[in-house]
Amino acid sequence: MKRFVIICGIAVAVATLFYVTREEWFSFVVIGRLPFTSIILPAAVMMGFWMIIVPACIIWAKSISITFWNSIEILGRFDQRRINRQFRLAARTHHTATQQVSLAMVATWLAVTQRYLTQTDTTTKANDQSTTRLAVATN
Incomplete structure (x- = not known):
């Protein structure tokens, strides 16, 4: 531009x-x-x-015209390389941020799952004990 x-x-x-x-x-x-x-x-x-x-x-008109458009193409290639470089850098930065968000989500999921599993395991043991007591009391 x-x-x-x-x-x-x-x-x-x-x-x-x-x-x-x-x-x-x-x-x-x-x-x-x-x-x-x-x-x-x-x-x-x-x-x-x-x-x-x-x-x-x-x-010289034709050669001047060819030279002019070749120089425009070269400038376009330089600009395209710069744009591609900026996209690559932006993608790397975005990818790193995405990885951090993903890791945070996985850590949250693991914490919630572990808490749920511990609560379920405790509830199951309590139910087993009450059932065992009930069975012993009825025998």
Whole structure:
């Protein structure tokens, strides 16, 4: 997200800069006047400039596009690695907390079960003794 904001900020800055300086750039393209100066290039120099720039842009456009998208993919991989790392760390932390809760629940269950078993065992012994006394008394 931070990179996206930076890229958008740069795009807005370039658009603003172009809007502010559009007259300079248009005068360069149309009459050959160097931006921010009063120097006007001769027609032969401007023709040479355009004869070199246009084919170079056509040839390099594809490679520039490929390079741009490859760099975007590399940045995406770095971001994805960072996100995966954060998920792994969060999962480890969550897993540890879950284990602690599970251990607490098991300990509580064991305590309740042990108490219930002791009460049941005591009640059974008391019932056995009273039954034995009753049987002895009736014999």
